[in-house]
Amino acid sequence: MLKVTNLKKSFNGRQILDGINFTVKDGEILCIVGPSGAGKTTILRCLTGMEQADSGEFSLDDKPFDPAKDSQRIFGVVFQDFNLFPNLSVKENITLAPTLVKKISQETADAQAAKLERQLDLTQVESQYPWQLSGGQKQRVAIARALAMKPQVLCYDEPTSALDPNLRDEVAEMILDLKKGGTTQLIITHDMDFAKKVADDLFTVKALEGQED
Amino acid sequence: MSLHYVSQILPSLFSGCGVTLSLFFWTLIGSLPLGILVSLGLTSKFSPLRWILGIYVWLMRGTPLLLQLIFVFYGLPIVGIVFQRYNAAVFAFILNYAAYFAEIFRGGFQSIDTGQYEAARMLGLSYPQTLRKIVIPQVVKIVIPSIGNEVINLVKDSSLVYVIGLGDLLRAGNVATSRDVTLVPLVLVALMYLIMIAICTWGLQKVEKRYSYFK
Numbered sequence: 001m002l003k004v005t006n007l008k009k010s011f012n013g014r015q016i017l018d019g020i021n022f023t024v025k026d027g028e029i030l031c032i033v034g035p036s037g038a039g040k041t042t043i044l045r046c047l048t049g050m051e052q053a054d055s056g057e058f059s060l061d062d063k064p065f066d067p068a069k070d071s072q073r074i075f076g077v078v079f080q081d082f083n084l085f086p087n088l089s090v091k092e093n094i095t096l097a098p099t100l101v102k103k104i105s106q107e108t109a110d111a112q113a114a115k116l117e118r119q120l121d122l123t124q125v126e127s128q129y130p131w132q133l134s135g136g137q138k139q140r141v142a143i144a145r146a147l148a149m150k151p152q153v154l155c156y157d158e159p160t161s162a163l164d165p166n167l168r169d170e171v172a173e174m175i176l177d178l179k180k181g182g183t184t185q186l187i188i189t190h191d192m193d194f195a196k197k198v199a200d201d202l203f204t205v206k207a208l209e210g211q212e213d
Numbered sequence: 214m215s216l217h218y219v220s221q222i223l224p225s226l227f228s229g230c231g232v233t234l235s236l237f238f239w240t241l242i243g244s245l246p247l248g249i250l251v252s253l254g255l256t257s258k259f260s261p262l263r264w265i266l267g268i269y270v271w272l273m274r275g276t277p278l279l280l281q282l283i284f285v286f287y288g289l290p291i292v293g294i295v296f297q298r299y300n301a302a303v304f305a306f307i308l309n310y311a312a313y314f315a316e317i318f319r320g321g322f323q324s325i326d327t328g329q330y331e332a333a334r335m336l337g338l339s340y341p342q343t344l345r346k347i348v349i350p351q352v353v354k355i356v357i358p359s360i361g362n363e364v365i366n367l368v369k370d371s372s373l374v375y376v377i378g379l380g381d382l383l384r385a386g387n388v389a390t391s392r393d394v395t396l397v398p399l400v401l402v403a404l405m406y407l408i409m410i411a412i413c414t415w416g417l418q419k420v421e422k423r424y425s426y427f428k
Contacts, residue, residue: 048335050331050334050335071335072334072335072336072337073337075335076335077332077335079328079331079332081328083326083328083329083331083332084332085329085332085333085346085347086351086427086428087347087350087351087354087427088346088347088427096336096338096346097336097337097338100338100342100346101336101337101338101342102337129426129427129428130427131427131428145336146335146336149336149337
């Protein structure tokens with residue numbers, strides 16, 4: 001279980017997050033919803049160490065962790081714009097980190113990538129480059145790339161916003177499929193309908209005064 | 214233009230061409246990696262380093278290469294640093310070209326989206342791994358056209374080494390022209406430069422094509 005307690009963050013003296021508390025249970029999906037500008041993405045960035053929180057406690061299975069040091073071990077992140085590596089093929093995007101960081105052999109990484117590609121319907125495009133892919137395919141590559149590092153929690157930043165609206169159901173289905181496989185997921189979204197479709201639990205962030213767009 | 218005359222002067226032109234090519238080669242070998250390192254320094258968060266490298270780039274781009282050659286060969290011995298002619302030329306060219314390359318690479322590095330660094334970091338890649346596997350290949354693709362311009366300039370700039378008494382291609386042609394009172398050697402020199410530039414252009418197109426697999 002992932003637990004965040006009393007997370008606070010301000011930018012240039014302006015309070016963005018004022019004591020955020022939430023938990024994500026193992027194998028479940030928590031959606032963090034709220035209007036744009038309320039600080040949803042900031043929560044994700046603080047949790048994953050991309051921003052330094054002003055204060056807050058973070059724990060996984062009751063063991064405290066430091067996002068700045070431990071986030072790579074715990075989280076996989078699917079970015080809003082996917083941030084795929086354009087100079088690497090789909091397969092290389094998926095196998096790069098396991099071979100470089102976890103030092104597993106190329107053969108093992110390839111086999112693991114092949115499995116993820118089958119699961120996420122990417123086998124046909126494994127030798128293509130990001131510019132040759134559709135938005136939905138890019139997102140699935142981003143998910144495969146994150147899952148290849150076997151994170152304990154998979155996080156998404158606005159998974160529906162860079163995609164055609166008609167792909168929304170497809171994404172929801174994929175997320176629910178991953179849940180069946182036991183993946184714990186944390187989703188940042190402003191899309192309430194989408195959140196209701198996939199979430200086990202909802203956490204609403206309210207914009208602080210003068211903060212809403 | 215008699216063929217006999219041409220065959221007489223070609224050996225000295227080829228010898229000058231050898232100096233030009235070797236200077237070209239060693240300058241690139243030295244200045245491209247140095248340019249990348251300087252550009253990383255120019256974009257670093259450590260401000261004294263940025264400041265020092267900024268001055269270096271300003272000096273190198275702000276004074277003529279001809280002057281830098283003179284300073285390296287005739288000026289540095291005053292403070293006890295003595296170079297042979299050829300080494301002085303290579304040293305001055307590397308310093309000068311690295312500054313131009315650094316500015317080109319700096320632009321390249323700054324155009325890489327921060328999301329690329331964040332994605333790499335979240336996957337656990339170290340900074341050197343991120344540079345080597347992700348950032349530098351993308352930067353190289355971006356900077357190839359600008360680097361290509363400088364590479365072509367380098368072929369022609371190499372003729373400045375006459376100022377410290379080195380016998381490059383242009384100097385070989387000049388010597389023959391003065392001695393024989395004919396422009397034929399200089400026409401041949403022009404042809405040889407054109408051939409070298411054509412080969413460079415072809416090589417650069419190959420490199421550009423090699424990087425065209427991604428966008």
